[in-house]
Amino acid sequence: NNPMDKFFAEVDKAVPASIDLLRAAVSIPSISADPANRPDVVRMAGFLAEQLENLGCSTVEQRALGKQPDKPDLDLPPIVLAQYGEDEGKKTILVYGHYDVQPALKDDGWNTDPFTLTIDEETGRMYGRGSTDDKGPVLGWICALQAYKKAGIEVPVNIKFCLEGMEEYGSEGLDDLIREEKDKFFNGVDAVCISDNYWLGTTKPCLTYGLRGVSYFNITIAGPAADLHSGVFGGTVHEPLTDLSHIFASLVLPNGTITIPGIMDQVAPLTDSERSLYQNLTFSMHELESALGSQTQICEGVEETLMRRWRYPSLSLHGIEGAFSASGAKTVIPAKVQGKFSIRTVPDMEPDHLTSLVKNHVNAVFEGLGSKNTCSVTCLHEGRPWVASPDHWNYRAASTAVQSVFGVSPDLTREGGSIPVTLTFEQELGVNVLLLPMGRNDDGAHSVNEKLDRGNYVEGIKLLGAYLWEVARVET
Amino acid sequence: NNPMDKFFAEVDKAVPASIDLLRAAVSIPSISADPANRPDVVRMAGFLAEQLENLGCSTVEQRALGKQPDKPDLDLPPIVLAQYGEDEGKKTILVYGHYDVQPALKDDGWNTDPFTLTIDEETGRMYGRGSTDDKGPVLGWICALQAYKKAGIEVPVNIKFCLEGMEEYGSEGLDDLIREEKDKFFNGVDAVCISDNYWLGTTKPCLTYGLRGVSYFNITIAGPAADLHSGVFGGTVHEPLTDLSHIFASLVLPNGTITIPGIMDQVAPLTDSERSLYQNLTFSMHELESALGSQTQICEGVEETLMRRWRYPSLSLHGIEGAFSASGAKTVIPAKVQGKFSIRTVPDMEPDHLTSLVKNHVNAVFEGLGSKNTCSVTCLHEGRPWVASPDHWNYRAASTAVQSVFGVSPDLTREGGSIPVTLTFEQELGVNVLLLPMGRNDDGAHSVNEKLDRGNYVEGIKLLGAYLWEVARVET
Ligand SMILES: [Zn+2]
Ligand SMILES: [Zn+2]
Ligand SMILES: [Zn+2]
Ligand SMILES: [Zn+2]
Incomplete structure (x- = not known):
């Protein structure tokens, strides 16, 4: 009897509540690029801080970051720092995510209001700005911890949250905070997990060890x-x-x-051994075409296409x-x-x-x-670009978690997009960083009609919980 | 005792009312390019129709034009057709103008709200979208006729008005109407006068006989x-x-x-005789630079610059x-x-x-x-481009009017901008078309901070009235 089964059952029971939570988050237009939306970004920070307090975090802080360098009259939104569990016998995972979103106007070509989570019941697609980037994943952690609680299972690791509101506009203030809190709030972190990227295709989970x-x-x-x-x-x-x-x-x-x-x-330069990594990936040009909605890809082959991306x-x-x-x-x-x-x-x-x-x-x-x-x-x-080692225990724990939730081994991938903080965490804290995506490659982050599939949200919540479970058990 | 002196005095007395009229017109954002503003364009047509009725026009019609070709659900704004005087012993002048304006947003860089006429008392500049293009000139005709009335002078010509609301978006429907009304409403027109362009510089009036x-x-x-x-x-x-x-x-x-x-x-090809026309024009590169607000002109010489423009x-x-x-x-x-x-x-x-x-x-x-x-x-x-003969009685009448209002002979110019209807009137009605500008070359039509100088408005009203006076007297 795997205690995770009880956890999984609680996640399934809580689906309506988890979707309501995402709906509430999407309704806050926390666009960091537009100064006019700065109050919404700040409101989104408060929303998350409240959720974390309700979970029972021991400290929840909205850390002010001063003024925005290119807009000296504008306050940066705060970084939400929170600690869940302080047991010295447990590993400590740092969870990073961002609560700001890309700009979105209905007129850009959205089929629905970008700030109203709209579910297509037939496909299970949940449309809304930030649904997949990055509000869904951030709330995924919160929903996972809620399910642990309801299942009566003690979370086997300590978690430190670091949630920022300027990711889509250069992560202003974040690097300074990490350096400043390196030996304070971030002290004792064993590894970092970030859920802010996407599956390689639309069917199989992956772990990501590199970013442009x-x-x-x-x-x-x-x-x-x-x-x-x-x-x-x-x-x-x-x-x-x-x-x-x-x-x-x-x-x-x-x-x-x-x-x-x-x-x-x-x-x-491309080495032969690096080239061999590109040969067993669950990706087809058809998936690319379907994500593009066109046949305007530059290369015909998967390998060359992924090399150009990664x-x-x-x-x-x-x-x-x-x-x-x-x-x-x-x-x-x-x-x-x-x-x-x-x-x-x-x-x-x-x-x-x-x-x-x-x-x-x-x-x-x-x-x-x-x-x-x-x-x-x-x-x-x-x-800067970033590449990590996928043999680290952090990756092995995640791999086992993928196996237990999805019944498959994850693809090991890199990403074409950038999450600059990944490199900062690795360099400043000297720990391994894992990218553990929730959404699919056709989610349309940064584009019109951004969506997160309901299945990805629900199984993603299970995955995040299972990952914490495996982190406590993996051989280091 | 020139009866025009009494007319000029009435124009001067009516300045506050004339400016109020322009303020009311500018406050209507009659942007023809944006379907969202179509009701404002229609409202502007009604505003003018009312003014023309108050003047005592014998017929005032707002002619519907059907749907906009590229937007089959959108009604075109009407063309206002009005007739002032029907005396067969008088010449008949067709006055064309447009009541739509270019798009304008405060955020584009306007110093003031584009749809609030804002007067700088020091310079006499009256800022607002449409102030010079083309609401000021259109209202100029109306103010001139009001001044005739107040001065108790009979207007010595018949006037037919044709005022359109799609000039800034291709004059949809206008050519069809002109062809259709050629032998009806436009029957008996002896010449056309259009005030919808600008002085060559900022100091001297001009008559314009060519357009790109x-x-x-x-x-x-x-x-x-x-x-x-x-x-x-x-x-x-x-x-x-x-x-x-x-x-x-x-x-x-x-x-x-x-x-x-x-x-x-x-x-x-450029002929020698054409080249000679470019040698005595009241224009300096300094005026161009001041209109540009920069020294980014391509040529250093007046002649080459004006040839490139015209x-x-x-x-x-x-x-x-x-x-x-x-x-x-x-x-x-x-x-x-x-x-x-x-x-x-x-x-x-x-x-x-x-x-x-x-x-x-x-x-x-x-x-x-x-x-x-x-x-x-x-x-x-x-x-299409258009070039007319400046020796026609229509131009000579205007030249005398300029002399009587400004005390100088006008420059004879061409224009770089386009007023497609000019050519249509010439071709369809077979009559001479005169361009008689009111504003200056630095008015900023189509740009932010569009303005009309108060002096140009007031003296422009006098000029339009004096032109009608001279048309009745000129040798044909
Ligand atoms: Zn993101
Ligand atoms: Zn993003
Ligand atoms: Zn115009
Ligand atoms: Zn114009």
């Missing part, structure tokens, strides 16, 4: 003092958007090749601030445009070096344009 | 079904915005050179719909982007031929990109 980093850039081209009428001024004035378009086209080719000189020289850099153009972006046909010459793009980074790329390669390239291209406008490049935020 | 046309294009690049997370998909999928950036860069150089093959071959085509990139356009740092791969640009056209360019040159070029460039996305190009609207 990201450096986000802004190119500002400015000329006239105000927007101009293209009839009156077209042909007589250097237009900032023309300059920017030429710079954009100089960064990346349609086949994904980055054309900024020097970047590919920084990428660690171990090669990529450059994405995101958009332009200041140009005409609405529907209709406005004949404006925008006076000042800000081009946004980011580069996903991999070992052995160095952010500072990357930034200087980008600046040198953009400045050289702009110089060559012969424009009288001004051009400046800034790196808005950066996070 | 405009063809507005939309390039749609679509790939994935929904926006994607750049971490998960970056490097593995053809990104629509990358494709679009390469196409944008293939259209125009930073020095204004259009790089679509074949376009410059269509431009009428008699050469230009291509302006306006922006992108569907990409990330807000502040902040969203790491999205936009699923579908629509690039907007327009080409200002001159004799002897043919719109259909231009569209096919544009489509061929864009399709060829896209083909060369090797992208799996889809690309389509459409021409959203087009208007």
Whole structure:
């Protein structure tokens, strides 16, 4: 008789309550990128702090972080720090998650209101901004501990929670707090577990041991003092958007090749043994196509596709601030445009070096344009790539937990996205970090119609609980 | 004793009322490009119809135009048709104007609410969307007729008004109406006067005898079904915005050179006699710089600059719909982007031929990109260029009116902007069309902080009244 069976049964019984909890969280538009939503981000922190207090955490703190560096009048949202259990005979797991979300407007193309959790009963898909990134997983930990309680099973590890509200906007203030609390709140942590990524496909769980980093850039081209009428001024004035378009086209080719000189020289060469890791993964190009909703993939093969996602850099153009972006046909010459793009980074790329390669390239291209406008490049935020060892006990415990909940061995994967804190925890605390995803690769994080499947939520709660159980038992 | 002196005195006495009228008109956000504002556009038509009725027009009609072609559920705003005077012994002048405005949001960079007329008492500048384009001039006609009435002077010409509400969105429905009413409402028109452009500089009135046309294009690049997370998909999928950036860069150089093959071959060659027209114009590069608020002009000389504005085509990139356009740092791969640009056209360019040159070029460039996305190009609207004869009695009457109000001879100019109806009136009614501007070249039409100087409004009202006076007297 496995005590976990009782735990699993309690999770199943609590499904309506767990979904209600997620619904309440999704209804708070905690968008960190938009200063207008800052009160909602703060409200979301309070919501989580209350949940953690109700669980019986011994300390729950909403740690203030001061002002936002790029907006000196704006308070950063707090980091929620909480401790569950203080038994010196138990291992201590640090759980990190984030309670802020990406921007979302119904008009972006959502089928439902992004901040109303909407369940499609046929498919079990639960739509809402933050459902999978990262409110579902964060609440998953809370629901798991609630189920332990209801099952009358003592949680066999201590847990420290660190939940931040600026992950989608550069994790401002987080690294400083980790360094500051390294020997205080974070003292005694044996390993870290983060549930903030996705299964490789849509059917099989995975453990993730690597992440790309990201450096986000802004190119500002400015000329006239105000927007101009293209009839009156077209042909007589250097237009900032023309300059920017030429710079954009100089960064990346349609086949994904980055054309900024020097970047590919920084990428660690592919070894034969690394190549062999790509041969037994539960992934099909069909799953990619279905996630894309199109057949616009660059490569035809799984291996090459996953290498491009995991171990090669990529450059994405995101958009332009200041140009005409609405529907209709406005004949404006925008006076000042800000081009946004980011580069996903991999070992052995160095952010500072990357930034200087980008600046040198953009400045050289702009110089060559012969424009009288001004051009400046800034790196808005950066996070290094990370790779961990999947042989660590933390990974083995998670692997056993996957086996007990899903009846399969997890894929061992890397991710194309970035969770910069992963590297900070590893470096500052000197412990292993595990990424244990809850959602699927087609969840649409950062996109319209973001969703979390009900099955992934419920089995994910079981997985998080089983992981804690196995952590207490695994050979170290 | 010039009867016009009494008229001028009445205009001066009525300044507060004239400004109140403009304030009321500016407060109606009659943005034709945004379907959400359609009721405001309709409300603006009603506002003008009421004014025209109060003036004593014999017929005032708000002519329905059916549905908007690209939005089959949306009614077009009406065209206001009104007749003032029906004396067969008098000439009949057709007055055209438009009561719709460009989009405007405070957040675009306006110093004041765009829909609240705000007067800077020191400079006399009256800020507000539509103040100069084209509500000020339209109300100018109404104020001029009111002043005639108060002065007890009989208006020496008949006037037919044709005021439309879709000028800023392709003048949908107008050409059809003109053709339909050619021998009905427009029967008997001797000449047309349009006040919807600007002085060449900021100090001297002008009469305008030429306009560039405009063809507005939309390039749609679509790939994935929904926006994607750049971490998960970056490097593995053809990104629509990358494709679009390469196409944008293939259209125009930073020095204004259009790089679509074949376009410059269509431009009428510059003759020596035409060149001589550019040598005595009241315009300085300083005025251009001050209108730009920067020193980002492409040419250093007045002649070359004005030729580029008036008699050469230009291509302006306006922006992108569907990409990330807000502040902040969203790491999205936009699923579908629509690039907007327009080409200002001159004799002897043919719109259909231009569209096919544009489509061929864009399709060829896209083909060369090797992208799996889809690309389509459409021409959203087009208007031909126009040139008239400034020796016509209509221009001579206006020239005398300028002399009597401002004490100077007007510059004879062309314009870089497009007023497609000009050509339609000329062609359909077979009469001379005069452009008689009220505002200055630094008014910022279509831009943030659009303004009309109080002096231009007041003297403009006098000019419109004096023009009617001279039309009745000029040798034909
Ligand atoms: Zn996340
Ligand atoms: Zn995220
Ligand atoms: Zn206009
Ligand atoms: Zn306009």
